[in-house]
Amino acid sequence: xxxxxxxxxxGFQPVELNQLIVEQTHLGYQAIRVYExxxxxxxxxxLDPALGETVVVPEDVARVISNLVMxxxxxxxxxxxxxxxxxxxxxxxxxxxxxDAVTMMVRDNGMGMNRxxxxxxxxxxxxxxxxxxxxx
Numbered sequence: 001x002x003x004x005x006x007x008x009x010x011g012f013q014p015v016e017l018n019q020l021i022v023e024q025t026h027l028g029y030q031a032i033r034v035y036e037x038x039x040x041x042x043x044x045x046x047l048d049p050a051l052g053e054t055v056v057v058p059e060d061v062a063r064v065i066s067n068l069v070m071x072x073x074x075x076x077x078x079x080x081x082x083x084x085x086x087x088x089x090x091x092x093x094x095x096x097x098x099x100d101a102v103t104m105m106v107r108d109n110g111m112g113m114n115r116x117x118x119x120x121x122x123x124x125x126x127x128x129x130x131x132x133x134x135x136x
Contacts, residue, residue, distance in 0.1 A: 014053040017061070017102065018095060021047065024062050025093050028069030036077050041089035041108075051097040068106040069093070075110025082111075 022045060033039055069091070076089035089109065096103040 010057070010059065012055050012057055014055050015058050015061075016052070017054040017056065017104075018047040018049075018051050020058060020062060021045075021065055021093060021095060021104065024065035025069050025091075028066040029073060029091070031066070032070055032073035032077065036073075039073070039077055039080070039089070041073065041076055041091050044090070044092045046092060046094035048095045048097045051095050051102065054102055065104075065106075072106055072108035072110060075112070076108050077110075079109070079111045 025043065025045070029041070029043060072091055073089075076091070080087055080089060087109075092105070092107045094105045094107075096105075
């Protein structure tokens with residue numbers, strides 16, 4: 001895992017992307033459980049077996065994956081505090097290989113974005129503005 005540390009800067013290299021996604025999903029999920037010991041979610045991995053090796057900057061992709069998973073888990077923890085009995089947290093991580101692209105999807109059933117956040121997200125110039133639910 002140290003190869004994914006911020007200080008390495010190894011550049012582009014071929015990696016088994018599905019394997020990297022599994023590892024980082026596990027790390028992100030376990031990181032949240034450190035801060036929320038009672039938290040548990042159903043985690044589903046829907047990984048395209050045709051994906052194989054992909055040329056990426058592994059440390060950058062690793063950070064993106066773990067951040068997405070941690071954000072999803074935080075949204076589920078937040079909803080769990082509100083819903084309590086009737087809510088089962090679910091996280092799905094999926095990949096899809098196509099001829100000219102790889103798609104990765106992280107889906108959760110957490111709190112989601114309210115209408116104001118969605119309006120900010122869809123009106124952002126060129127969709128480059130970073131929008132988050134987290135307080136500043």
